[in-house]
Amino acid sequence: MGQMRRTKIVDLLQSKEFGKQIIVKGWVRTKRGNKQVNFIALNDGSCIHNIQIVVDVPDFDENLLKRITTGASVSINGELIESQGSGQSVEIKAKTIEVLGECDPEKYPLQPKKHSLEFLREIAHLRFRTNTFSSITRIRHAMIFAVHKFFTEKGFYNIHTPIITASDAEGAGEMFQVTTLNMDSVPRTEEGKIDFSEDFFGRSTNLTVSGQLEGELAAMAMAEIYTFGPTFRAENSNTSRHLSEFWMIEPEMAFYDLDDNMDLAEEFLKFLIQYALDNCMDDLLFLSKRLQEEEKNKKADERSMELIEKLRFVMENDFVRLTYSEAIDILKNSKPNKKGKFNYPITGFGSDLQSEHERYLVEKHFKKPVILTDYPKEIKAFYMKLNEDGNTVRAMDVLFPQIGEIIGGSQREESYEKLTGRMQEMDIPEKDMWWYLDTRRYGSVPHSGFGLGFERLMLFVTGMSNIRDVIPFPRAPKTAEF
RNA sequence: UCCCUAGUAGCUCAGUUGGUUAGAGCGGCGGACUGUUAAUCCGUAGGUCGUAGGUUCGAGUCCUACCUGGGGAGCCA
The missing domain is CATH 3.30.930.10 (Bira Bifunctional Protein; Domain 2)
Structure with a gap:
């Protein structure tokens, strides 16, 4: 008999099969609780929602529970039950817990708090976990x-x-050049130009x-x-x-x-x-x-x-569909143009539309x-x-x-x-x-x-x-x- | 590339006209609590103030350059 397979959280949350034994695997978002009972919010990427794991603390080794921290990965064998709490309808009563990968809370940058998008951009390798x-x-x-x-x-x-x-x-x-030429000693033609006939494709190439x-x-x-x-x-x-x-x-x-x-x-x-x-x-x-x-x-x-x-x-x-000329007319007669509010005033046919003009047409004029x-x-x-x-x-x-x-x-x-x-x-x-x-x-x-x-x-x-x-x-x- | 703006604890920020030992919240850690929802309560650790120069008796604070982030512009999808 093969090992029982994991069920995805998206499916567990929709399930009504209370009492069923399941395996769920994922990453811990938060853990909270007291000496009697712990709650683990677990996410596996299958949906925005977490599933709540209920842990009866006396049934588990203290050192094991200590290793379950924000960001840690776990595999949990348990029973799907109807939730006694108010925030969710189903949850999992844990029978056995295995920590697959620990996550040092002193060092792990993602903690259960708000992070700015700028900060998350600097840790793009981890931001999938938000x-x-x-x-x-x-x-x-x-x-x-x-x-x-x-x-x-x-x-x-x-x-x-x-x-x-x-x-x-x-x-x-502007294009990115693609070359295998040695940048330290680029081959030259007799006129002193770079000799792309020596390059990988025998000619100058770029990314599309x-x-x-x-x-x-x-x-x-x-x-x-x-x-x-x-x-x-x-x-x-x-x-x-x-x-x-x-x-x-x-x-x-x-x-x-x-x-x-x-x-x-x-x-x-x-x-x-x-x-x-x-x-x-x-x-x-x-x-x-x-x-x-x-x-x-x-x-x-x-x-x-x-x-x-x-x-x-x-x-x-x-x-809304209209021609450039019609747009110019609208812009020329617009309030911001007459009041000199545009950084680039509209004078007539020929001038390229600036983003302030496009925004006016879309957001103010036509909406x-x-x-x-x-x-x-x-x-x-x-x-x-x-x-x-x-x-x-x-x-x-x-x-x-x-x-x-x-x-x-x-x-x-x-x-x-x-x-x-x-x-x-x-x-x-x-x-x-x-x-x-x-x-x-x-x-x-x-x-x-x-x-x-x-x-x-x-x-x-x-x-x-x-x-x-x-x-x-x-x-x-x-x-x-x- | 240009204009504006910011950089102080892991994160988000405060820090007075330049003045003694740089603060808070969140997060972390320790403790309390029999079902919590980013739990709550008590306690605690944590900083070469972006980098390099300069002005000054004294710089987180003022000046210069550079680096990085953000907003806007140009180019475009």
Whole structure:
């Protein structure tokens, strides 16, 4: 006969099989009690809730009980019983307890008290053991799963695009170089430049800043594809909304125009949010309480909308769609612009929108998610489809309250002539892009796509305010610990 | 990268116009309590005041540089 298997706490808490012998394993959150009875709050990551272990002190060795401290791991053999206390309905009466791993309370940094998110960031290897980060971890998993579920149900194919790339023409930002050259003695050409022909790939390579271009290649045969992979930006940006390494979802669809693209983006975001509401309610309730607790000292008008209410609000409202030019008109005539409240006053067509402008549109003017379209070509990427006016491109940015741009996308330029024309204007070398241009040479079709920053979605769904708290081990300038 | 701001006990913070021996709460440890809910009550230990210079009779406190955290901006997802 094999050993009895452990039961997960999430299942025990829903069980009504009182009297049943079970094994539960996990990590001690707190222990309290007196000489007669001890209570251990045990968590195993299967849900936000702990299960209470009741220990009749006289039945156990004093030295064993002393080793059960906050953070210690234990295996407990006991009986599932109906709780006599008021805080829970089921609990476990311990028969035998084994301490799997001790945890020195003098040294263990996580104690049963409030810790700041900043402090927990410094001990990211341990922060999974807190309620906040175990909730975020479960929601993150649910969102990853929901992304694949959404696209699978729509008949999209997932494509793994390369992480190492030799193309630096994507124009999406500074790149991390990938090399095996000896940095102490770099090979040089006769002109004194670094000789990348000696490098591992025989050419200069970097980490990807986007899988879009390769995604387009796949879409030109598979029709509807998506990527979901790591993305690297070497920009020295130090904000609560940027990471050097983050995860991005990039669908690319043949035969979609910009309106189809917007429809898909809105449906996608709503699907993900609904999935969280349907599957992560315990964790959302906890994060909602946490947020309200954190903001209780703020003035009423500075507090965020209650988390679940906010998620439902997005579900129930259509996103506002308007063009860049219409947005400029609204901003130009807005109170803050007329009163000189903007740091960057709106003068007219052509100026890029600053985050203060985006926030005004989303949070003050429309008070709901906004999709801006048809930006001036000068401030957007070369591959976006040129409108008939010759000045604007069929771009779209989805703007969310609090986090700003959550999605950026466009209809792509399918005309070979127009695309190469734009590349020349923007000094993008055609020579290196021959494979991309082949899609426009052979069977080109209208197509569209967008990129969703996964951690930005996580910010919105969890209500967290710093992006470094919604990815397990954040990578940012001067930050690569763990 | 720029602007603002902070760094004092394991954590969160207080520390007066520069002045004798740097405080509190939480957490830890010891004790009390027959069912507790981040338990409660009593007691107790714990600090090279971010680092390096400087001003001063005297610096946690003032000045300079640097490091690190946080907020904002730019770049973007």
